[in-house]
Amino acid sequence: MIEPGDxxxxxxxxxxxxxxxxxxxxxxxxxxxxxxxxDVNGYVLLKGVFSPRxxxxxxxxxxxxxxxxxxxxxxxxxxxTSTLTVLSRCAWYHSHLLxxxxxxxxxxxxEDVVGGPVRLEEHQFLIxxxxxxxxxxxxxxxxxxxxRGIAPxxxxxxxxxxxxxxxxxxxxxxxxNRPGEGTWVVPGSHRMDMPTHDLxxxxxxxxACQLAAQAGDMLxxxxxxxxxxxxxxxxxxxRYSLVYGYAxxxxxxxxxxxxxxxxxxxxxxxxxxxxxxxxxxGFRRGxx
Numbered sequence: 374m375i376e377p378g379d380x381x382x383x384x385x386x387x388x389x390x391x392x393x394x395x396x397x398x399x400x401x402x403x404x405x406x407x408x409x410x411x412d413v414n415g416y417v418l419l420k421g422v423f424s425p426r427x428x429x430x431x432x433x434x435x436x437x438x439x440x441x442x443x444x445x446x447x448x449x450x451x452x453x454t455s456t457l458t459v460l461s462r463c464a465w466y467h468s469h470l471l472x473x474x475x476x477x478x479x480x481x482x483x484e485d486v487v488g489g490p491v492r493l494e495e496h497q498f499l500i501x502x503x504x505x506x507x508x509x510x511x512x513x514x515x516x517x518x519x520x521r522g523i524a525p526x527x528x529x530x531x532x533x534x535x536x537x538x539x540x541x542x543x544x545x546x547x548x549x550n551r552p553g554e555g556t557w558v559v560p561g562s563h564r565m566d567m568p569t570h571d572l573x574x575x576x577x578x579x580x581a582c583q584l585a586a587q588a589g590d591m592l593x594x595x596x597x598x599x600x601x602x603x604x605x606x607x608x609x610x611x612r613y614s615l616v617y618g619y620a621x622x623x624x625x626x627x628x629x630x631x632x633x634x635x636x637x638x639x640x641x642x643x644x645x646x647x648x649x650x651x652x653x654x655g656f657r658r659g660x661x
Contacts, residue, residue, distance in 0.1 A: 401481040403593075411486065412536040415563030415598035418584060422478050422591040428547045431473070432613050435498040435547075438466050450628045451497075456605070460498035461628075463615070464648075465636055470496065471644055474617050479543050479591070480647075483619045486593065488530065488537035489657045492650025494630065495542075495618030502612075503605040512604065514581040515573050517557050522596030522618075526566045529597050532660075538563065538595035539621040546586045547613035550603075554612055555584040556592060557601040569599055622650030 403411060411417045423431070438444055438460045447466070451459035464471040474480065474493055484491055522528075522540050529538045544556065559581045562572065583603070584592065594600060596618070605612060632648040646652065 402485040403482060408535065411593065411595075412534075414558075414560040415536075415538075416558055416560070416592060416594040416600075418586060419478075419482075419591045419593060420587075421589050422476075423545060423547075423589040425588060428588045430469070431545075431615055432547050434463075434467055434470060435460060435500065435613060435615075438463060438498065439500070441466075446629075456502050456504045458498075458500040458502075460500070462496060462630065463498055464493060464496040464617075465632065470615075471640065471648075473545075473615070475644070475647060479617070480619075482593065483541055483543060483617075486537060486541050486595070487539060487619060487621060488532060490622060490652050490655075491541075491619040491647070492622045492624070492626075493617065493647050494540065494620035494624070494627065495616065497616055499602070499614045499616055500611055501603065501605055501614075503607050503609040505607050514557075514578045515576040517581070517601035517604075519557075519559070519569050519573055519576070519599050519601045521562070521569060521599050524566070525564055525597040529563065529595065536563070536595075538597050539624065540596040541619050542592075542594045542596060543617045543619070544592040544594060545615040545617075546588055546590050546592070547615060548588050548610065550584070550586045550612065551609070552585070553583070554603050554605060554609065555586055556594075556603065557581055557583050558594070559599040562599040563595045563597040572599060620650070621656050622652040623654050623656055624650070 402408065403417065407417050438447055439458060441447075444466060446462050447460045449461060451461050453459070464474055474496060528540055529536060531537070559572065559576065565572070586592065603612070637645050637648065640648065
């Protein structure tokens, strides 16, 4: 494991992620070494953000939402399959899930990475299941389901020596990611103006790595980074994650994520600003 103060390798990608404990994190930004790692690699794994008790509570909410037939929007745009359940717009479903999006160890760090106040663009539970009808899904690195959410050339910018991504994710792992069950990343790809399909032509395990994480850890990831979810082996336990996506407030909502009026009428002013992005082009107002 890399210790604070050690040199941070840039290439080849780290086979063990650079990790930090949340008690070492300032309330509003990453420490310098971790910020540097994020700038260079496009992600950083934060250890122990949420307690085992909180993870169990969030899993219970996921199961409740999954079983709630009255929740009409949970699969809107994300049909349920045998290997993946997406419970979309979960911050509308329960107040605790909106509060978690504003957690003091989540939102301030996100705002620092994005570059200013944000809008909650995406909020969903992901439940991965193994496919019992397939063989061991161990695939070559190039054959993973690689994707990114936004291109580096218009989805990011540099300021004061730091990298900022206008669409950034917080992946909160609610169950342990055992070997072969972690998120795949291509470190440094957040800076490469190259289509993902072109990158796949020469991608191998010298360029990509799969992260190991435990329940309660959080992956901070720029959506300019090429990444992929895991394919679970037969017999694996369900893999629960809670994913929040944050965007600059002037960016348009996606996939019918505009919050309903009845929700906006009962939330706090701070929560409404996060849900609507009503600041719009006031983003980084002091910079222009």
